[in-house]
Amino acid sequence: MERRSATAHGPAFLLVTHHFWPETGAPQRRWGALSAHLVRAGFGVTVLAPPPHYPSGKITHSSPEFRPGAVVYGPRGEKIIRVGFREHTLRLLSRAADQAIAALSSMWHGLRPAARSGGRPDVIIATVPGIPSVAAGWVLARCYRAALVIEMRDAWPDLIVPSGILAAPNGRTGLRRRVRAAIAATVHRVVTRLQARADLVVTTTDAFAEVLRARDVARVAVVRNGTAFEAVRSPAPARLDGRALRVLYAGTVGRSQGLDVVVRAAARVKERGYPIEVRVVGHGNDLETLGDLADRLRAPVSVSPPVPATRMRDLYAWADTAVVSLRDWEPFRWTVPSKLYEVMASGLPVTACLDGEAALITTETGAGSVVPPGDADALAALWCGWLADGVVPAPSPDAAAWVAANASDDVLGEKYETLLRHLVDGDAPPGAPASGDVTRASADEASADLLGDAVADALRTKSPTRGSRR
Structure with a gap:
């Protein structure tokens, strides 16, 4: 160039x-x-x-x-x-x-x-x-x-x-x-x-x-999606003491999220005699459909429009766990919702209805619990287990640390700046084999990456469309 x-x-x-x-x-x-x-x-x-x-x-x-x-x-x-x-x-x-x-x-x-x-x-x-x-x-x-x-x-x-x-x-x-x-x-x-x-x-x-x-x-x-969200609480187990489990979903309410699984799971938890309260807050094509489903199943789920950013911290402070969900579509194995990073940074445990890279990040950083996308029975079983124990497990401090090192606005801005300066200066194209893989962080950054090379290898093995690298 x-x-x-x-x-x-x-x-x-x-x-x-x-x-x-x-x-x-x-x-x-x-x-x-x-x-x-x-x-x-x-x-x-x-x-x-x-x-x-x-x-x-x-x-x-x-x-x-x-x-x-x-x-x-x-x-x-x-x-x-x-x-x-x-x-x-x-x-x-x-x-x-x-x-x-x-x-x-x-x-x-x-x-x-x-x-x-x-x-x-x-x-x-x-x-x-x-x-x-x-x-x-x-x-x-x-x-x-x-x-x-x-x-x-x-x-x-x-x-x-x-x-x-x-x-x-x-x-x-x-x-x-x-x-x-x-x-x-x-x-x-x-x-x-x-x-x-x-x-x-x-x-x-x-x-x-x-x-x-x-x-x-x-x-x-x-260059990952990022967040500037700060912790609402220090990671600690949430004691239920007989009260309802408080579950939050805040974000886009569309076909891609498959949030009907949350409504169905909440209805099954209620049927099993456990108290649960779910709030779905956001906008999208499925907002009305989701509310109708909750009414039909008599699920303890409220559906409401989005709130100002200034009120998001109040919602996170109210919740015991926050849901991040995508449908079981193959391309979503290659997707990490930006909402996942926000929840990890907040200090709340994640309820992840995810597969692929997003599920691996959740598991490897100790950010929360993973259930298969679209599996209402598995999701209900997870929440019933917490209610039976009377406690919601705390996320690992590693989750927020991983976000700070890999998905904070400052880190991502510096990565984008470096890439653009490479292009302006006419250096070897980023990502080309001759120049090393610039999709990886520098040696210092890589050593701080809590996922590590083993997780990256797992991602490549898991991808069904993987071929040989050029």
Whole structure:
């Protein structure tokens, strides 16, 4: 790679994203923290993002500074260029149209003077979710002759098939089914090809990085999701003394989380004569469905909208354990929900309905207990065991220590900064065999990693799609 010049104020990068401040959510929080670090480190940060319209699909801030075409500076010093969008419903095609329009608008605004006012971008970063953002990033990188970084926060597009979002409705077959299958295959092929051509692909887990290497995507680095959450309590057993077990789920309430298992498990605990109280707090497509299921089963579960971030500590202080859940879909074995790190940092024991890398992190750090995803009987048995004993086991202090060493905002900001400086300086591509595996931490960091090499080896062995490393 040829050496790229930096701007007068330091290296510059252009972020193409579908989700950004002042929206709230995991992608927005991630790039808020990363932007703050990179601005402090002297980077010129420009963001191409549509107006805030998550999760409702309708614009949430009517001020002119959030309208398409507006150019403002965000709270961390980043320049934000608002691009076009389309109000959408919860239907897949409606959301896909919104993402496509935002990607096309990002190409247009990304080449206009406002995006170049700080100098030619050295690096273009395209982040998923928002799969069309990848194509927009590739076009901008070609036009600017800049390095391209593709960031895969989740295992898209692998999740398309198991999630069923392109499945024919009502079990229909024939032409519609073939068309949807062709769309899924085409998206997968295009995204994988762009990943292979990128200067760097960033994933948030070791497991998904291994999957991409097996597909001949050689330049892969891992920058985990992070958290700035601080401990609510010191790890200690929670004495129940005959009272109800207090269980919390706070986060996205969608199809991916499979939270019906929590409702069914709570109903079974109640049927066995044990007191339990479950609170589900969040937003998502399944919020109403989950409430209806709780009513039908007469489960001791309350379902309510999200609370302000300032009240999250109160929820954690109330709970005896916090649930982190994903469905039993193969790509979720390569996924670690950012919520897991938050719960580990809080000092609460995790009830993990997880598999793959997320389950291994929970087990190896002593963060809590793991049950198979979707297994309501196993989950009910776990909670009944605690109630019978009258105590909820404390998590290991190692859990919070692991988060501080591997998933804190400061650590992740430094990792991203190092990767971007490698690209700007024209060093050997991160992840290439000749330069060593930069997806690993430095020797000092690796020695502090509580998972260790044995866990990384287990992840690679467990991945069913693993192939030889390039």
